[in-house]
Amino acid sequence: MAYFIIKNFILGPILQILFRPWVRGAKNIPNSGGAILASNHLSFSDSIFLPLKVRRPVTFLAKSDYFTGKGIKGALIRWFFLSTGQLPIDRSGGKASEDSLNTGLGVLERGLLLGIYPEGTRSPDAKLYRGRTGIARMVLEARVPVVPVAMIDTEKVQPIGSKYPKIRRVGVVIGEPLDFSRFAGMEGERAVLRAVTDQIVYSIMQLSKQEYEDVYASTVKSRMAKAA
Template identity: 45%
Template sequence: MVMYTVLHTVVPPVARLIWRPTVTGLENVPRTGPVILASNHLSFADSLVIPIVAPRKVVFLAKSDYFTGTGLKGRLQRAWFEGMGLIPVDRDDSRAAIASLDTALDVLGRGEAFGIYPEGTRSRDGRLYRGRTGVAHLALTAGVPVVPVGLAGTERLQPIDTRLPRVVPVAVSFGTPIDVAGRYDGLPLGKARRELTDEIMRAIQALTGQEEAGVYNDRAPDA
């Protein structure tokens, strides 16, 4: 918590000064209480961009590899990711998906904001892929609203296989919260999850204008 406070006192103002991101819809993000921020996914940097511009702490999951480095570099990298609110998850564990959902529910149970990419992994061709229903499972189980988030330009901020971010135009749009309370009463759970997920993806697409792929992104997740 101390590291988070320190980093967020320094990093967001400096990052906003350097990159000058275009941010709209901040008023749509509840300042308190549990909420899910569901975003499209274009770059590894997305999990840093959203917390930098959001008006409150947003927790994301990240590959455990980022937290296991050795030596001074490893310790600094681990402190950086932990300070930015990222939580490690072992993607090589067959139970990782269930563990990730449990971790997310713990975050929401503490009244915090949880960030998630319904596509599952980042888009390498810029299209918006079909959403997986984990986001709806979280929203319906925890009974919390979902704020759709649209990112643009982050794929140029830190392209794949580059180490340092570039100074490029980046835009972040926060959409109108989707309230799930009582909306799916009486529907079979599977159908409710699918309908809610599709609604979230439509809201994200409206913010980004991305071409819809119409299929799942089955590329091996690497971000």
């Protein structure tokens, strides 16, 4: 109920007026049942604009930092994520990664839409980067379709490091569902996981028209931090 109220009566109308977000391909999202929305990740606002333009509620596995921010901004972000059913996850790796996988599987088992960013983190420069294979494991274990999504120009609304958003029009392009049922039972095969992940990211690239680099975004961010 909170999700419905926020989307349709509080935050949604304001965002529609200010940013005039457009969507193409909304019909490609299944009307019912569990499915993964696999999106590029250009900005924090991706997790706001994507659910806004999708008729069904979307649950994201959000990094735990979003739930622990301080001050008014931190409180607002925490309120938004909790009110819209977003789930905090620990991205430190190891057991935390396994716990995140199980959390995502639980969402899909309940027949809900799960939003995932295969790159694992925001792009530092609006390019598309190599996907993490966790999404492939989840797809094969849950046996659900994957809907590729491209967020358009959200990095211009809220560039990394900016405190306040800029008023720009943004878009969402939703592709046709991908079926990986032919790989059922092969979630333990590393080569299969990489192939599935690469196909998902390639589909996103076709929609977004981004330049692709076959390296992890986190690696690029580390290099940038060292150079700075």
